[in-house]
Amino acid sequence: QDQLPPPAVPPSALKAKATTILRGALRLDPTDARLWAALGEATEGDAQAEAALSRALTLDPKYVLAWTALGRLYTRTGRPDMARKAYEQARISDPEFAPTWEGMAFLDLSSGYVGRDTLEVLEYAVH
Secondary structure (H helix, E strand, C coil): CCCCCCCCCCHHHHHHHHHHHHHHHHHHCCCCHHHHHHHHHHCCCHHHHHHHHHHHHHHCCCCHHHHHHHHHHHHHCCCHHHHHHHHHHHHHHCCCCHHHHHHHHHHHHHCCCCCHHHHHHHHHHHC
């Protein structure tokens, strides 16, 4: 009774539609790093997502959203060293971007590491 009804459209269908729209937009402007990063986040396949995010970073090497998304992708696919490098680049690009700090903390926690620096990262992420 208090539960929300299921979504009318499954999330995978929404992602597929978003991917189609983004690919169309990229045909109009293939040099837009924001579009490539959005495609990387909307794409289902990890290899395709990595390729799109890498393209975004080739076009704009300081694009913090793309670096952070790449860090999340590497975390999710079990590549912690690559994730740390991506998060470090994100921090260099924008030290105030909270999702980067959240991703770094999640990476540490998911790998079983909880040290003083993890707690400092968590504290920084919430401020």
